[in-house]
Amino acid sequence: MRDTIFISHATPEDNEFTVWLASRLELLGYKVWIDKKELLGGETFWETIESVIKINAVKFLLVYSKNICYPDSEEIKGGIQKEIDFAKDVIKNETLNDFFIILHMDDSGYNLFPGAKDLNQIPFNENWAEGLTALQKKLVRDNVPVTDIHELDEAAKWYLNNYLVKNPIIEKKELYYTNWWSVKSMPKSFFIMRYKNEKQANKVAADNENYLLVKDANCVTTFNKRLHTKIIDSFGNTSILPYEVFEITISELLQGYEKESFPSFRDAENHFKKLFKRTLHLFFKNKQLYWYDLSNKNMAYYHTYTSLPTSKVTFDFPYRENARPKTKNLLGKHLEVGKWHFAISAKPALSPFLGFHLRSHLIFTKSGYGAIDDKDLQHTHRRKKGKRMFNEEWRDLLLAFIKSLGDSEGEIILKTGTETDIVMKPSLEMFWSDYGYFDPKDLKRQELFIDDEREDFIQEQE
Structure with missing residues (x-):
């Protein structure tokens, strides 16, 4: 019975996406095969791959990026080409509905190999989650079999145990910060x-x-x-x-x-x-923040050296006795591009709190002011820098950003043109949990980088 989704990809360049996708598909109930031995530096025999594609695979997914070609060449890498050719042979010999599916990861052309442009291609280059949603709809439409939807199978277990963190959820009292920013009055x-x-x-x-x-x-x-x-x-x-x-x-x-x-x-x-929303926009404008138009017609607001000359903000953590204040940069140098800026977008909401639902973003500029117009370049560097940032850093950046908005008394006041203005709370909504986990640190995450990314990371820290 064909019940397995086979994923072909370039190693090591597309490892991170591949294991992410495999784990998500298995959490959705699909049986997935990826070459874990090769990921771990071992050797997989071709007979094993051939058997899976020929007998078990219900879909052949190709992680389609410039990485499937040799560097500075249009020639497909040998292993990838072999899997592509074998998948095409399977299609010739059997009647399979959309067996070969391309997951388009970057700005590569649609015809890296003969016949590629004629195959079903699902875009993942803008947003992995949106690509997964489109892929899932396709799998459902083609009646790809599923098991128990929350069962963790091989790829998901490998991803969670070997690729993310080895620290499980544990019982401990822990304070969690939301991204809800509420009105005080x-x-x-x-x-x-x-x-x-x-x-x-x-x-x-x-x-x-x-x-x-x-x-x-x-x-x-x-x-x-x-x-x-x-x-x-x-x-x-x-x-x-x-x-x-x-x-x-x-x-x-x-x-x-x-x-x-x-x-x-x-x-x-x-x-x-x-x-x-207009009230908040005028507040940011008066604070001399810049903004960047997002694809969803919302705006991401960020500091420049005009609104935040030192680039640094010092803030305190609530409920921590004798804790030293923490300092975070909200903008700084980023490789050869220029500058990175932490930004937020805000969506007004009436519940569960009256206030704004905040989302965190990274914006890149050449001079430290106007954002780079090239959206593909923005996306590339957003992934490059963001993949090295963990929950703790995103939390601290958001707390520092809120702190940066206060006046000399620490008050965040949105003018209404009346005797009563809108006063926002000086921090985010929080709640206590009886469970927690240990967040991995950057040095451990470096072990997952390929060599050129590790060099970029070290350069940024310097």
């Missing part, structure tokens, strides 16, 4: 002002550009309902007034309400989130 209400037409709303927004507001169609949303606009016509000055003003309290927004007419709860939620 804010105005009790906000207002949705509805005008007769969009032209009037545009005029009001333009004439009150110094106020915090957002315009959507013929509506203007603000914390301050005392907006003013006058137009001059042949009869003198005439004020533009909204024909409806809706005051919505934050408490009823958080509790929810039922209403069929405008503004429904969904209307109120959408208008508030746009206003809340």
Whole structure:
């Protein structure tokens, strides 16, 4: 019975992706075969590979990157070519639905070997998780057999035991930091002002550009309902007034309400989130932070040497007695590219806390200011640097970033244009757990690098 997914890849260059993919597929319930002996420096006999492809494989996955070719050459490496040719022979001799699938890892052309462009290709070059989702849909559609969905088989066990960490989850009291950044206090209400037409709303927004507001169609949303606009016509000055003003309290927004007419709860939620997001954007802008447009139309905000001249931030850990403060760089030198910058994007949310759901990013610049336009280059260096960063470092960078936003008193105040501003908490939401683990350190992770990556890592540390 064909029940095994065979993964062909270049060793050692694509080892990390291959074992990541194998472990994820097995956690999803699929039976996977990868050449673990070769990964560990041993030797696998061709008869074993041939048998798996010919008899057991239901899918042949090729990790498709420039690494399958010899350096500075368009010739496919011997071992890879042998597996490709044998998979093609299997297809000729048997009727198999989309047996050969290419996992496209980088910007390589679509025809590294004859017939490659005619095969099913799934993109993994932008995001591994998105590629896995697309691959899983394909496997489900083609009825690839699965076992118990949480059973760890050979590749997953090998990955967890030999490639990640050898420290299991243990019982210990440990404080965990979330990526939720909550509101400490804010105005009790906000207002949705509805005008007769969009032209009037545009005029009001333009004439009150110094106020915090957002315009959507013929509506203007603000914390301050005392907006003013006058137009001059042949009869003198005439004020533009909204024909409806809706005051919505934050408490009823958080509790929810039922209403069929405008503004429904969904209307109120959408208008508030746009206003809340605009408030944060203006705060970052006034702090002289730069921002980078992400592919999901969100923005990642980062410090430069203007907003953070020393590049360093010193912060304390909550609940730690007699703990020394810690200092982190939020930007610095990165190889030949120029500079790296820690950045965050923020998504407004009403639950589980009123505040922002934060995501961490790495942005690269040549001069320390404007981001490099080449998205592929950004992606390449994001993976190159990010793969060496563990949970502890991401946590510390995020804590340092939040700390960097405070004023001289440590307060983080988002101006609303009213007597009551939005005050954010000076740290992230946290919770205690009865279980924990030991995070691996960078020196141990270096053992997993191939030689040129290890040299890059050492260069960055210097």
